[in-house]
Amino acid sequence: MTSHRIGSLANETLHFTFDGTRYDGRPGDTIASALLANGVRVVGRSFKYHRPRGIMGYSVEEPNALVDVTLNGVTTPNLRATTEALVDGMVVRAVNASPTAAGDRKGFLDRFAALLPAGFYYKTFIWPDWHRFEPSIRAMAGLGRLDPTNEPPAQNPQIAAHCDVLVIGGGPAGLHAATQAASEGRSVMLVDDQQTIGGSLLFRHAEIDGKQGGEWASAVAAELTAQGHRVLANTTAYGVYDHNLVALWQRRLGQPDAQWRVRARRIVLAAGAIERPLLFPDNDRPGIMLADAALSYLAQHKVLVGRRIVLATNNGRAYPVAEALRAAGADVTIADLRQQAHDGAIAGARIEAVHGSNGVEAVTVSGQRLAADCLLMSGGLTPSVHLYCQAGGKLAYDETIAAFVPREDLPGMRVVGAASGHYSLAEILGGDGPIHPYAIAPAWPEAGVQGRQWVDFQNDVTVKDIALAERENFRAVEHLKRYTTLGMATDQGKTSNMNGLATMAALTGRTIPQTGTTTYRPPFVPVPFGVVAGRRRGEFFNPVRRLVLENEHREAGATFREYGGWLRPAWFGGANGAANIRREAIAARTAVAILDGSPLGKIEVIGPDAGALVDYNSYNTLSTLKPGRIRYGFMLTESGVIYDDGVTTKIADDHYVVSCSSGHVAGVVARLEEWRQDRFDPARVFVHNSTPQWATLTASGPRARKLVSSLSLGVDLDDAVLPHMAFADGQFDGAMARVSRVSFTGDRSYEIAVPSSKAANLLAAMREAGKELDAVLMGSEALLLLRAEKGYLIAGKDTDGTTMPHDLGITGPMNKRQNEYVGRRSLFTDNAQRADRQQLVGLTVEGQTMLPVGTHGVETVNNTRRSIGFVTSSYESPTLNRPIALGLIERGMERKGEMIDLVHLGQVFRAEITDPCAFDPEGARLNA
Structure with a gap:
């Protein structure tokens, strides 16, 4: 291929290297256009046989020209040279080739092609053992090379947008559809994957409304922008999802690429069509290109892809290509496979051979050898229906254009232009037909042809x-x-x-x-992981939630850790965590401790069907509560496994507040909302997450009542009026305060919920009142220790992905409830009813050694040791002055009093299986 640049030199020159050789390019070039302008023939190697490959296409259809690009010291693999803009200083290397594409050492593999047919890997490497071949095969697999230092900075913005009409494709059909929608007063967003809006008008001659095609396209795009509509070039629509959600990848030079998530009332798909190659022997030689690609390089980059060109075609669209190439100085011979040809074309032509190992040197056409440095193919157009099919569309075969087209428009999606099989401006905009009608004659493969096609x-x-x-x-x-x-x-x-x-x-x-056809799935083009992930890294991926009282806790000497996604005090008092945790736990058992429990979920369920919704989502029946009362319970997955535990407060028959674990708030809200919409009348029940609106401070311990009574909340704290698992509303600092008798420590406790704006004042008041009561501020670590003394579980820590309520000994709802709830049927499967299920128990270790969490209980049968469960929680209890532990042990409930062996990293322990509750099993301290 003797390609070269025509026209005057640009004012600016871009320097780059390809496979170690320095070249020059122009602003606006892609890597592919720059390589063609420099006469580079071989740009890559095929995956299996390492055959030399040249540039074949112009855009996303390019199968050959994949390159690794190093810029500013960072290498990005497997970029398509036809879509990657050239940047000064780029270092470009061919993939799947060593040391260069032109001199690939593995090119010899093509000699063994007969031994490596399709599916050979399924048959060849079975004997004696696949694993002997695996390392070498894996080393040869893949294309580009990963750069371990290439860590995208996670700066790709994620942009949400909506519009009345989203037009995908900025060619004549897309621009026409956009102007129509805009004239109807609809908001329009038009996107196109090329650097310039215009589609085929950028390389095929056309005149519209008295203007050249490209000029008309530019004017229409400018007018749409002036009217306030969005027009995005360099933007690929790569996926269509439910409810007309379209994902866009916007490439932005000098800025991080962006992902758009667009909701459109209506989608107009004007994605155009892709030219097909023709099949003939050795049709993969460097220098063989698609005709439209050659025309595009000429029109948009002033690159003439050859001087002596053979153009093989089976349709009329190739003739304007030949005319443009001739006008640029090329000698073009048209080989028309159709019997009716004109303009001096060879009629009924067949490409019988391509000569030249690393590039086209001659072409044999119907027995005649023609000298050539480039062979162009125009095998017809295939409509780009990928996004249509992603949206659920079905295709129909159109014999007149020898291609699949959309069978019908979809609700919310219309296909226009070449994507629908209408290829001429006359069909799209009206007016006169083309000089050279499409008039395709199918040119499908013929069996038995000699040579590889x-x-x-x-x-x-x-x-x-x-x-x-x-x-x-x-x-x-x-x-x-x-x-x-x-x-x-x-x-x-x-x-x-x-x-x-x-x-x-x-x-x-x-x-x-x-x-038939294969299934089309997103993405339409490979999309960088960084674009999809966006800024979701570190705190952008999982933002740490912060307490409204964080500053007050820091001033009080808190050490912070993350719990359930919240940054919370682990303990107070300095760096000695163990000593401070012990101090806080002892104070909570002997005096009173103050805990910030604000992250616990406060999800309001309101409406006539509120009781039915919370019942359906709970293992326990909640609607039978009296107003003012609270009940503990579980939420199960559909497989019957414990998802979360917590308490539900009944405000009234049509108003409940669901309190769940801090880390499960979003999940519980989503779950309630899902079932609200799926099973209930959404107009009769509503779900509102009010967790951020309220701060909750807890007083727990024998002196908790004295502390709370001194706050003047206007609540009668007499046990007869406010018993355990009840609540009452009062006032604090001129705002509502809800006082709930709920305990996660096993001691008398009062949770006081106030508006978040009043949290600092409430904490100050509680600390002041607690001075005479030896009150302490308590962090999460002491709380976790105290709850373990009582055998209170934490879902996800003391349960795993198989734990069901009856594994905890809680069987009442399963045995008594007759109505449906999430997970109910799964509780009665054979697996759920197995006698050897792992059950929650306490573990009392011999001696004073604390069991490491994760330690496995084991038993030995026939000299074989197997696991029977594991330790889920383990602490040194200052109250009991000994280690305590909880664990999931096989048949644990029936084995209480049994001694078992436990193993951790080679260390062996002995422990007795006990009740989970190691402290105050009668529960007397709840009312002490």
């Missing part, structure tokens, strides 16, 4: 590979795809799928519609 260029799939799949009965298109890897390369079959389907149809005697 390449269908999937990147993955080295030939017509013979498809024939082998047919002989071995992999005839279904999805089987064909996986057996041969047809369409599974990084281009996802954009140039190969249609020819592959036609080949299988010919081999099986079926029609192309009978053969």
Whole structure:
């Protein structure tokens, strides 16, 4: 290929290297256009045989030109040279080639192609052992090379937008649809994946409204922008999801790429069409290109891809390409496969051979050898229906254009222009027809042709590979795809799928519609992980939630840790954690401790069906509560496993407050909302997460009542009026205060909830009142210790992904409830009723050694040791002055009093299985 740049030199020159050789480019170049301008023929190697490959396409359809790009010392692998903008100082290397694409050491593999047909890896490496071959095969797999230092900075913005009409594609059909929608007063967003809006108008001659096509496109885009509509170039719509959600990837030079998530009332798909290659022997040589790609490089980059060009075609769209190339100085011979040809074309032509190992040197056309440095292919157009199919659309085969087209418009999506099989401006905008009508004659593969005909260029799939799949009965298109890897390369079959389907149809005697198509899935193009992830890294990925009282806790000497996604005090008093945790726990048992429990969920369920909704989502019946009362219970997954535990407060028959674990608030809200919409009348019940609106401070311990009574809350604290598991509303600092008798320590406790704005005043008042009562501030670590003394579990710590309520000994609802609730049926499966299930128990260790969490209980049978469970929680109890532990042990409830062995990292322990509650099993201290 003797390609070169035509026209005057640009004022600015961009310098880059490819495979170690320095080249120059121009602003506006892609890597591909710059390589072509410099006459580079071989830009890569095919995946399996390492055959030399040249640039074939212009945009996302390119199967060959994948490169690794190093810029500013950071290497990004597997970029498509046809879509990657050239930047000064780029270091570009071909993938799957060493040391260079032109001089690849593994090029010899092509000599063994006969031994490496489709599916050879399934058959060849079985004996004697696959694992002997695996390291070498894995070393050869893959394309580009990862740069371990390439850690994207997670600065890609995620932008949410909505519009009345989203137009995908900025060609004539898309621009026409956008102007129509705008004239109707609709908000419009138009996106196109090219650097400039215009589509085919940028490289094919057209005149619209008295303007050249490109000029008209620019004017329409500018007018839409002036009217307040969004017009985004360099933006690819890569996925259509439920409810007209479209994901866009916007490439922004000099800035991090962005991902847009767009909700549109209506989508207009004007994604155009992709030109198909023709199939003939050795159709993969460097210098063989798509005709539209050659025209695009000429029109947009002033690159003439050859001087002596053969243009093979089966349709009328190739003739304007020949005219433009001739006008630029090329000698072009048209080889028209159709019997009716004109403009001096060779009629009824067949490409019989391509000569030249590393590039086109000559072409044999119907027995005539023609000198050539470039062979262009125009095998017809395949509509870009990927997004339509992602949205659930079905395709129909149109014989007149030899392609699949959308069968019908979808609710909320209309397909226009070339994507719908309408290829001429006359069809799109009205007016006169083209000088050269499309008039395609199908040119599908012929069985028995000598030589290799390449269908999937990147993955080295030939017509013979498809024939082998047919002989071995992999005839279904999805089987064909996986057996041969047809369409599974990084281009996802954009140039190969249609020819592959036609080949299988010919081999099986079926029609192309009978053969069918593969499934189209997102993304339409490879999208960088950083774009999809956006800024979700570190605190952007999992933002730490902060207490409204964080500053007050810091001033009081708190050491902070993360619990359930919240930054909370672990203990107070300095760096000696163990001593301070012990001090706080002792004070909570002997005097009173003050705890900030604000992160606990406060989810309001309101409406006539509120009771039914909370009942359906709970293992325990909650609607039978009296107003003013509180009940503890579980939420289960649909598989019957404990998801969360907590208390529910009944304010009134139509008003409940669900309190869940701090880390499960979002999940419980989503779960309640899901079932609200799925099972109930959404107009009769509402879910509102009020957790951020309220701060909760707890006083726990024998002196808790004295402390709370001194706060003048206007609540009668007499046990007859406010018993355990009840609440009363009062006042604090001119605002509502709710006082609840709930305990997670096993001692008398009062939770006081006030508006978050009053939290600092409440904490100050409690600390002042607590001075005479030896009150302490208590962190989460002491609380966790105290609850373990009582055998109170933490969901997800003392339960695992199999634990059900009856594994904790709580069987009442399962045995008595007759109505439906989430997870109910799963509680009665054979697996749920197994006698050897792991159950929650206490563990009293011999001696004074604390059991490490995760220690396995073991038993030995026939000299074989096996696990019977594990330790879930373990503490040194200052109250009992000995270690305590909780664990999930096989058949634990019936083994109480039994001694078992436990093993951790080679260390052996002995422990007695006991009740989970090690302290105050009668519960007398709740009212002490």
